[in-house]
Amino acid sequence: MERDLPEVITEVTAAFEAYERALVANDVDAILGFFAADAVRFGIADQQFGIEEQTRWRRAQSALPPGRWLKETDIQGYGRSTAIVTTMFGYHGSDIQGRQSQTWVRLPEGWRIVTAHVSEPR
Secondary structure: OOEOOHHHHHHHHHHHHHHHHHHHHOOHHHHHHOEEEEEEEEOOOOEEEOHHHHHHHHHHOOOOOOOEEEEEEEEEEEOOOEEEEEEEEEEOOOOOOEEEEEEEEEEOOEEEEEEEEEEOOO
């Protein structure tokens, strides 16, 4: 299997950065557009199975606190159609650092998140 093909890393980096912009802007429709219809997402105190559950959950959520930052973002490509993104995140004024991982798959409609996990240390 080919690993970390430059075009895959470039495409997924662009998709991930666009997802982050939508997340920070609280653009719910754009956020949802990055997920596959049957995606599974586990959050800090929530879980969604499929886009319908995620849509209900996202529409009920408040915007993120201001000042979100990322560090140690890593994108690994596996072949031409799968990539794993991991990153740490936080917010200015808080000592808590969260962790986020996403599995991206190239589908006919483009790169989409099929699984996502968000956690914070307790």
